[in-house]
Amino acid sequence: MLLHHRLLPRLLLSPTTPAATSLLVHRTSLFPTRRILSPCSSALSQVAAAPETVDYSDDEEPQGEVQVQLPLDRLFVPPGASVSAGDAEAVTARVLKGSNIVLGPYARGDANVIAADFVKSSVRPDDCPRDGLPEFALVGRSNVGKSSLLNSLVRRKRLALTSKKPGKTQCINHFKVNDSWYLVDLPGYGYAAAPQEARTNWDEFTRNYFLSRENLVSVFLLVDASIPAKKIDLDYASWLGQNKVPMTLVFTKCDKRKKKKNGGKRPEENVENFQSLIREYFEAAPPWIMTSSVTNQGRDEILLHMSQLRNYWLKH
Numbered sequence: 001m002l003l004h005h006r007l008l009p010r011l012l013l014s015p016t017t018p019a020a021t022s023l024l025v026h027r028t029s030l031f032p033t034r035r036i037l038s039p040c041s042s043a044l045s046q047v048a049a050a051p052e053t054v055d056y057s058d059d060e061e062p063q064g065e066v067q068v069q070l071p072l073d074r075l076f077v078p079p080g081a082s083v084s085a086g087d088a089e090a091v092t093a094r095v096l097k098g099s100n101i102v103l104g105p106y107a108r109g110d111a112n113v114i115a116a117d118f119v120k121s122s123v124r125p126d127d128c129p130r131d132g133l134p135e136f137a138l139v140g141r142s143n144v145g146k147s148s149l150l151n152s153l154v155r156r157k158r159l160a161l162t163s164k165k166p167g168k169t170q171c172i173n174h175f176k177v178n179d180s181w182y183l184v185d186l187p188g189y190g191y192a193a194a195p196q197e198a199r200t201n202w203d204e205f206t207r208n209y210f211l212s213r214e215n216l217v218s219v220f221l222l223v224d225a226s227i228p229a230k231k232i233d234l235d236y237a238s239w240l241g242q243n244k245v246p247m248t249l250v251f252t253k254c255d256k257r258k259k260k261k262n263g264g265k266r267p268e269e270n271v272e273n274f275q276s277l278i279r280e281y282f283e284a285a286p287p288w289i290m291t292s293s294v295t296n297q298g299r300d301e302i303l304l305h306m307s308q309l310r311n312y313w314l315k316h
């Protein structure tokens with residue numbers, strides 16, 4: 001039986017339990033026996049055979065990107081793709097660099113951004129464009145770098161205006177890409193100067209947008225990887241999961257590396273910690289990507305991920 005086009009991606013991210021205060025768990029999972037589909041893209045990066053933890057001296061700051069190997073049960077297998085535990089080497093060769101995302105047959109040659117234009121701002125989901133084109137929503141804490149990431153994706157410095165003052169985005173902003181799909185910049189949450197109830201409950205119209213927008217392919221939840229996990233980000237991820245809203249975790253500011261002697265953790269350590277905190281609540285690992293708007297790390301990987309989700313959505 002053919003599933004509804006929004007149902008299948010949501011099933012991949014269904015939470016296993018309601019949110020709770022104790023988050024750290026150890027989990028074992030059996031990987032299903034499946035068969036790999038045809039190869040997809042030469043843009044796929046090889047996964048480096050690096051250990052999951054890399055130690056540096058107190059005075060050394062690592063340069064460039066750090067890649068880790070992941071077990072198969074922590075990879076995100078996109079709709080339309082399948083993998084087998086007996087083909088682990090082939091599977092890890094298809095994982096996008098700096099992520100847990102396996103490339104599938106729907107990642108095609110339409111990932112490049114040729115044109116991008118601002119369309120409109122809306123304060124209600126009913127006011128959003130009604131042309132039915134697929135769209136991806138960017139959301140995260142205020143000052144997490146949403147506008148900077150959007151500008152990086154489209155290679156336009158000022159398509160989305162950035163500001164040093166958190167909370168500048170107040171509307172649902174639609175940007176049309178290649179005249180065929182949308183990037184959507186949503187208001188940030190967690191602005192420290194806002195009342196407590198406003199910081200713990202994101203805007204009503206944003207929630208309604210998530211639950212009612214039929215052409216929403218996936219929410220890209222931005223999390224600052226330069227600092228330890230924040231409860232509000234964990235709560236947001238849990239809410240999206242409980243409401244079966246398709247979600248990709250985008251870890252921002254991965255170029256910011258703090259020295260161990262100052263007590264700071266490296267971005268990859270914060271990413272791993274965030275994953276361990278939410279792992280209890282998802283039947284399968286949510287997709288995630290490490291990014292930097294300064295170095296453009298993760299830009300091509302995000303666009304390839306969007307491509308395969310979008311093409312699957314259009315077909316189903």
